[in-house]
Amino acid sequence: MKLKADRLFEGITRLAALSLIGIVLLMGLMLFVQAWPSMQAFGFSFIFGSDWDPVAEHYGILPIIYGTLVSSFLAVLIAAPLGIGIAIFLSELAPPGLAQVLGMLIEWLAAIPSVIYGLWGIFFLVPWLRQTVEPVLIQWLGFTPFFQGPAYGIGMLAAGLILSIMILPIISSITREVLKAVPLEQREAALALGATRWETTRLAVLRYGRSGIIGAVFLGLGRALGETMAVTMVIGNRAQIKASLLAPAQTMASVVANEFSEATGKLHIASLVEVGFILMLITLLINAVARLLVLRMGGEHLK
């Protein structure tokens, strides 16, 4: 027997949930409609072409997709071990007072606006990379294809580093919550069987929270994919595919942010909207893959 109030409550919450889905679908639809002229003109050669030329009105975004994916994956490569390590330290090893203070400081990192990261990047990170880090990398690792070319400071490496700092708080705080949620019995059982501190953490805690940790990493990846301001200031804005991390690159969010306000000509605007549409699709795809991975790894308790 449902009371009228209950039915009303159910109705309102259902409406809220559906409207959220509705907003996302409407956004996708709007992007699709605005991007249609560009889709008609270029078809799939938009995704596989390499020529972003606003004067000849010919657009292909393969290097830009490359820039987005590589900078984001580089960020996750750096931030995931660091973030998980921080979370383990704060939840397992640190004294409670220190854990609280450090945790707060790391979460403050998340509150810093993106453009401030960009400015810090330009004035501190880039000169440091150009003068100190990159010459060393070229000297010792220059035989690999990843560290070739002149040391500008600006480029894929700078973008990857800034992104990794920006997604670190996300990964570490969610991982910390996941680790905290591991039941005490798991740890006690491992300790009772004679495990060391590290073995307990590895076998009982990390394995139990594995799916949650993967979820945290993918959330961080999602943020890195869409990050605009900080990246556009340090990546060099050059749409090219180069193996070297020292070379400049371009990302999808960055090209839209740079060119949209002065874009005239229907095809230019439509192409920029199509870039946004494809970015949205890529983000949704990665989130879907993350969910699938979590489910397959037995994350029933997180469904």
Add this chain to the structure above:
Amino acid sequence: MKNLFKNLMKKTAVAALALCLLSTAAVAAESLLINGAGATFPYPLYSKWFAEYHKAHSDIQFNYQSIGSGGGIQQITAKTVDFGATDAPMSSGDMSATDAPLFHIPTTLGAVVVSYNAPISGELKLSGEVIANIYLGKITKWNDPAIAALNSGVTLPATDILVVYRSDGSGTTYVFTDYLTKVSGAWSGKIGTGKSVKWPVGIGAKGNEGVTGMIKQTPGALGYVELNYAIENKLPYASVSNKAGKFIKPTVATVSAAASDVSKIPADYRVSITDSAAAEAYPISSFTYLLVYIKQTDAAKGKALVDFLNWAMTEGQKISPSLNYSPLPEALVAKVQKTISEIKIK
């Protein structure tokens, strides 16, 4: 007792609110607000003009949003602002999209300079062809023979040139590429003119500030910025050879000289003055315009706008040099004043 108190509080609150609304309405009614939006390049000059004009006419307030030339054109077409501002003149396509004709009123001249960070003793001299070849990637070192040929007696380092361009769409890029298209057949065939172009080499920085920052920080960098940015940040900039064959250093005077041949300027002022033939002209100069509808539908705003434009042509031009903006040549001012008088106020 409690109810009486509550009642009294309510009445006081309503009275206070009414008083506030009335007073703001009274204040608002006193000053006329005129909204404009557009180019970022002339923003410092317009800010100063609006402030000075307001001092003389305290009942008129101008509000300007520097959202970029593209935004300015869009907003004046949509009539969400009373005037627009743009560096590059509107294309015929843009002009036919407005539902009423508008005037381009040139207000000042700007210059794009080639700035650099290299240990060069003395001044750097460049030609249009050389600049184009640097940006095409054909000239990669500072001591390339083509650069050395123009700079005899100056020691040039043997290092690489790091080319910097604008990553965002901008009027500055438009003027720069317009000039390169005129002076280099290779550039015009391969790249062309635009607010965003496909740069063959180099790295992009956002905004004039971004390019300035990049040049300042990176040894060997070379980039193009507006003249005021180079002056404000004490960056060295090159003299460029003009059509008449002279090497001209960009100054307030040499930029004004680019518009000195008034006969070459059409009646609607929509013209590119890069690569000017005038003897003392700096070749990478351009107008910046205010966009106003020829038929002003709001009488009060229309009159205020016309008065301001006339002030800008007389008093305003005197203020320009102090901010490193070039005033319009005298002969051109007379022509523009005539155009302003053709604005019809309902």
